[in-house]
Amino acid sequence: MQPRKKLPANERRQAIVTAATHLFSERGFRGVTTRELAKACGVSEPVLYEHFADKRQLYAAILEQTAASNPSLTRRIDEAFASNLEAPQFIHLIADTIVRFLDKNPNYSRLVLFSALEGHDLAQLNFEHHMKPFHTMLMKRLQADIDRGKLRACDPAAAARVFLGMINQYFIYDLHFGFSISKTSRKKAIEGMVDIFLHGITK
């Protein structure tokens, strides 16, 4: 065991947030003790309290970072919306982007869902920052396509909900099956769902 390395405040703080994100996403706010947290960070408990006033504020910092970050996902989504792809290719791209993100960030959905269930003040942050804007953008895009006569005259709000629910179901299945489905059959499942969704909104 080599002597412990001392880190500057900002780096240590980030290390704590990273480790805590893992733990909180696995077991929720109440399921993680500050002792575990400290051990996972490789430091002692008082160090946590030099960066965060209490456990709740540490949790809040994590939720905030989670909701504010994921720049790669946001960027790719924005790119998809900015592109002039036709509806089918556009929907495929969006679905693929989100599912790929969820595969690479298995913590994400758990963290968000835990915070919502546990009723944390900042639980709606992700909803307001990601889901709602996405929902709005998707609605507008679909409405535009309907106006252009590219899609049939369905309710764009309902369509956006179906799409989000469809993608979300992907996570629920993972939650129950424990990621036991192979990547290939997963890809097929997504394609099947997108296929039905597209048929549902096109003439």
Added chain:
Amino acid sequence: MQPRKKLPANERRQAIVTAATHLFSERGFRGVTTRELAKACGVSEPVLYEHFADKRQLYAAILEQTAASNPSLTRRIDEAFASNLEAPQFIHLIADTIVRFLDKNPNYSRLVLFSALEGHDLAQLNFEHHMKPFHTMLMKRLQADIDRGKLRACDPAAAARVFLGMINQYFIYDLHFGFSISKTSRKKAIEGMVDIFLHGITK
């Protein structure tokens, strides 16, 4: 304060389970203390331990009852499947039945989701007893309609997933909005989603 009423074991046990179901669905397993539990039941803590070996077994009993019960929902779903309604009416009926159930049992989804997230042994019980059979039945029904030429040749497994995800999204929105949406707009939202789903699977 009138003298406390003594209940026979089976009635007291059921009273405990009922009260505990409420609390656990609101805050999850770790979010509820045995003291709260006892208070909510109107008894002292040792009474809990005369009916259940420990907190986990009480929780297990609740999950078991939740997964095994809801006979009204199961019966109505079975009736819908047994009926010879055409696909559109059938899908409308199923969606309406489930949504109506979720409105009357706001605890249900939370309890199931909490147990899944917290990784309880019996978490898959509901999935195995309700979701999976329903998924299978829906798949078979859709496949039959596809074979009869009533529906287009889509992937029935994917279709079932889209349907479940769509319904599930209804709960997620409630989770975030806190049941602030009025019943009428809710009904409209469901109808819009069912509409898209139906268009997605019909020719």
Added chain:
DNA sequence: ATGGTAACCTAGTGTTTGCTAGGTTAGTGA
């Protein structure tokens, strides 16, 4: 009426929790 007992209680147990007082060490600038 009254004994027997199922149903319930008070008053704790040891353990774990979030959090802290007060001391120690590693790294840096002069």
Added chain:
DNA sequence: TCACTAACCTAGCAAACACTAGGTTACCAT
């Protein structure tokens, strides 16, 4: 090189936790 301080530690607090030993009371059969 050495003093200063940011970064870290050990040790332990009070409160809350799941759970229990041992005594009390309401109810029912006789």
